[in-house]
Amino acid sequence: MSGGPSGFNNAPVTKAFVTATALFTVFFGIRSGSSNLGLSYQDIFEKFRIWKLIISSFAFSSTTELFSGLYLLYFFRVFERQIGSNKYSVFILFSGAVSLILETILLSLFKDPTANLLTSGPYAVIFASFVPFFLDIPVTKRFGVFGVPFSDKSFIYLAGVQLLLSSWKRSILTGFCGIIAGSLYRLNIFGIRKAKFPQFMASFFSRFSLPSLSSQSQPQRRTSPNLGRQSVRAFRAPMPSTTEPSEEAIATLVSMGFDQNAARQALVHARNDVNAATNILLEAHSQ
Template sequence: MNGGPSGFHNATVTKAFVLAFALFTVFVGIQDRSSTLGLSYQDVFRKFNLWRLLTSGFAFSSTPELMFGLYLLYYFRVFERQIGSNKYSVFIWFSMIVSLLYEVLLLFLVKDPSKVLASGPYGLIFSSFVPFFFDIPVSTRFRIFGIHFSDKSFIYLAGLQLLLSSWKRSILPGLGGILAGFLYRMNLFGIRRMKFPEFVTSFFSRLPWPSAGGSSPTASSGNIIANMPSYTGRPVEGNVPSVPLTSSMEPPEDSIATLVSMGFDRHAARQALMGARNDINVATNILLEAQGH
């Protein structure tokens, strides 16, 4: 199992947020303000510190949290490739807002001035574990000292490490993220049909971010699969529908890898791309139609 092509190919929104979280964490660390970012009852309900509400979810309070958090965010870029940048942007903001409301409600109910929640994008990270659990298939299984593992186990272990990094301070925001993930999956208020306008997400592709290995500067930041059904996590079995192989050009490896990262069989992905003249949107529709038969 992998997150698809290396770098941020077809994941420009994820790239923007990962860099923003990293830079903001470094900035507040230099200012020696990392320990003051977490939400507390004192800040929210007595000082009415709105600045803290807006910034608490954008910076981690320690280097280990930053490392595990950015690793998970980088891996979860696979979801942007699956549903497209426009819909994934809605998922990001929905997760962060719901988890923030959960934290505020929790502080109000507990009313403990000494309780400070961990800062950082816990809502976004742990909401992503919901589609990761339900939609990403296991590709390999193995045993270590008699204990069964899968290739997904390493992502779960990284998430567990982050969740327990500050004990209750990090567990509670993490649970808020899981709640947000389930609400999104339940399609609360029809949230899964919503998407940002094209010009909003295309803005990220025009930003002069430093290039990462495997990232394509010409990759579209819009929906790769603009209106495709929800990812089912099941690889295509058998052959794709009979289509004329109108392109003799070998499909690009990154296009094949993108389809494979969605759970499709590599050979079927290659056939579909050749029949679709290497158009990844058309190839995806061919594979999804084959999956429905």
């Protein structure tokens, strides 16, 4: 199992999020010290430190958490490739907002004015992503170590457990807030899974996203909105192709949870274009 092609191909939102997390952690960790990054009752209800809410959504409080967190964020880019960058942005915003509401409730219940009850970092997005990871990503390989059964998903779970227990109670509470947020997204509360940002907002974000290393190999990303809509309609109309789908492209779609035979057929109709094949499969799945 893998997250698809290496790098941040077709995952610009993940790339921007990972970059922001690394920069925030390095800058604020050095400037403020890791002990000052967590959230406390005093921060929210007494001093109204709104800036700390923003920092706590990005900056990890330790190097160990940073490496584990970035690894998981990088792997979960598979979900951006599966549902698209626009919907994945909604997923990040929704999970972050819901998790922050739950964290605020926890702070109000404990009412410890001095202690940083909740650790900082993008726990909301990471542990919200474990919900579709558990439910949608299939096991492709099983093996045993000294008689203990493992699967190719076990390493992701182990990284998640390490991150969840990194700061003990502070990280466990924050992690479970993320899991609840991911579960609510999964349950499609308020129809959130169908929500999208307006096109002008998506275009604005794309201008400030760091350029992908593979942008030169994907000229369709630079087409106009009209051409983009025409290409989507073209994808819906099956077109025979004499090009045999590559094994890498099939593996990418299989890693997203699609059936191998269905992935192969979609790639044939989409002329081996992974993005177009993903659209075909998602439309077929929603019908």
